[in-house]
Amino acid sequence: MTTTMATCPQDLSTDETDLVHEARANAEAFGELYRRHVTRVYRYHMAHTGNVKDAEDLTSQTFIAALEGIRSFRGSGSFAAWLLGIAARKKAMFFRRSGIKPEVPIEVAEQIPSPNLGTDQLVNQRLRLDAISHALKQISPERADAIALCFFSELSYIEVGSVLKKSEAAAKMLVTRGLQDLRERTSLVFEVEL
Numbered sequence: 001m002t003t004t005m006a007t008c009p010q011d012l013s014t015d016e017t018d019l020v021h022e023a024r025a026n027a028e029a030f031g032e033l034y035r036r037h038v039t040r041v042y043r044y045h046m047a048h049t050g051n052v053k054d055a056e057d058l059t060s061q062t063f064i065a066a067l068e069g070i071r072s073f074r075g076s077g078s079f080a081a082w083l084l085g086i087a088a089r090k091k092a093m094f095f096r097r098s099g100i101k102p103e104v105p106i107e108v109a110e111q112i113p114s115p116n117l118g119t120d121q122l123v124n125q126r127l128r129l130d131a132i133s134h135a136l137k138q139i140s141p142e143r144a145d146a147i148a149l150c151f152f153s154e155l156s157y158i159e160v161g162s163v164l165k166k167s168e169a170a171a172k173m174l175v176t177r178g179l180q181d182l183r184e185r186t187s188l189v190f191e192v193e194l
Contacts, residue, residue, distance in 0.1 A: 040153040081159035143178030
């Protein structure tokens with residue numbers, strides 16, 4: 001089976017700084033930030049919890065914390081990376097409190113369709129993600145998380161690095177080595193532009 005995968009998307013929201021500043025005083029502006037990022041946050045939590053209720057709760061907690069802490073966003077990185085950093089902390093607290101060892105059931109996260117795709121594109125994406133999710137369970141958790149942030153949460157390498165507290169180059173290396181591991185351990189062929 002051949003799977004074609006593009007690079008991590010570039011920062012799709014480079015002009016969000018104004019919206020973030022407006023969201024500090026305007027609920028509608030924060031609502032727009034929510035609409036832009038809810039799918040990526042939800043997918044991230046689904047990829048780690050595998051449970052709709054927990055993912056919904058963690059997504060809500062993430063956005064409540066973001067609203068409460070929006071004044072701390074300085075604009076030095078992307079809003080998406082800042083938000084996924086909050087999501088990562090909420091996920092870590094969830095697993096610490098529950099005493100459950102986190103597993104990464106990536107196949108659940110892929111069930112949330114990307115907006116603006118046609119039916120044929122959604123079917124192709126679903127088939128590709130099914131194969132990838134099975135393969136991700138065969139590599140290290142750190143590399144799998146980097147790939148999940150890049151391809152499921154649609155963060156750029158610099159944003160992935162920010163969430164994982166690594167440099168852009170280290171994030172790119174995690175994704176590259178993770179994809180190499182996938183190639184070696186599976187019959188999938190991944191074509192990636194780095």
